[in-house]
Amino acid sequence: MFLALSRIIKYGFKNFLRNGWLSTATIAVMFLALFVLQSLIIFNVVATTAITSVQNKIDISVYFKSNVTEDEILNLKKSLEGLNEVKKVEYVSQDQALAEFQARHQENSAVSQAISELETNPLLASLNIKANNPKEYAAIADYLNNQTLSPIIEKVSYAQNQVVIDRLISIVDTAKNGGIILSIIAAIIAVLVAFNTIRLAIYSNRDTIGIMRVVGASNNFIRGPYIVEGVLYGILAGVLSFAVVVPLITYASPYVANFIPDMNLQTYFASNFLRLLGYQLIFGIILGVFSSFIAVRRYLQV
């Protein structure tokens, strides 16, 4: 048993080295396939981060009339927090609003001067509401526009931002669905191309497989070396594609950060290094072994 296994491994390596060109070509194609798969993984991470960061920017604010007490506002806050759709409610008091306003305009002396000349605080207290799902802002806005609340509410920002919010929602949806469909298509193409390349490589060995059967080799003894070759293809292609991705990530990271400030590709990559490398190797090995197995099976019929 052990003897057979060691012979299988020995011949796997020997065949791999002897068919240098065939091995190189197969690895090149598998490299492309794995590279595409890896790019898809990273693309999806970037896209998800981008979508989340866009979603986090959407919120609606409720401004209260200046005569409304803080207790009333906090009551409403509590009932809002009880809603399923609501993720977070943030209370901004009149004083806070003023402080923020001043901080934002401290460079502009005209504005700060005008503010200090006023005796009362012109700004209104508000609640900033974030929804779990951007599609739910409409429902939350409806809730706030209720008749019973109208005496205390000055305005709800949703009405003015509705168009922008709706458009963002549709962009986010399209990006999500498009990303998934594109990923699936690209992954299928990559896998099929790699599978067929290995099949062709083994097709050129179909006579050899038949001869081995006639000489009395068991199927495992025939199949073994091809599977070892498949593993080698997978490992080498995986390492290769990883080696190409590392400098690409380093190069692209600052550009990505320009678009999506929340996304630090390099950090993401560094903290998921082993996982990503593992994916590559596992994908590669599964692809290599599976393709070899299927391809050899066809010629074992003798």
Place this chain on the structure above:
Amino acid sequence: MITFQNVTKTYNKHSTALENVTFKINPKEFVSIVGRSGAGKSTIVKLVVGEEKPNGGRIFFDSLEVNKLKYSQLPQYRRQIGTIFQDFRLLTGKTVFENIAFALEVEGRPQKEINKFVPEILELVGLKEKINSFPYELSGGEKQRVAIARAMINRPEVLVADEPTGNLDPFNTWEIIKLLMKINEMGSIVILATHNKEIINTLSRRVITLDKGKVIRDEEHGRFILTN
């Protein structure tokens, strides 16, 4: 000992490769099977090796019923039979040494034995200096001698040769026939399918003559006679 009992083989409705073929080959016999192309010689070889199954009749190897062997039992069975083909059928990606060693490796024989036996057998077929060559570096005669070395290395009870000299010049043809006779002298049954008249007439051994899938003659010291 090999026995064919009323063996019939058809590949499709229109052609009958073998029809009701019966013969028995005793231990240590040297039997030639002759006939025109398409008479069924290769079919007999394929049936013996288990590459094809008969549509009717039974084939025995000693007491083992070959036509009833399962796919998974074939490797074990084939290790008892050496096979030689017109087109040599060497493993192109392996050296001469590895080609011959393969027949021992499939049986799980230890490396020590392999390292000892393979050079010995190469010496016997006169190819010791080619031990590390690849098949594409060999001439036709040399390839066939490697194939014979592979077929006989595990001392099979039966050696089946399907037109082994079909691709060879007269000189190499005789070298191969001499080797087959040597193997026969060492105790193996040799089944030689051929349409080479000269070989048959010189050998003066048992000849089974096939015509259109039927045995038309089976003689102890046969000659090559094909009449219509």
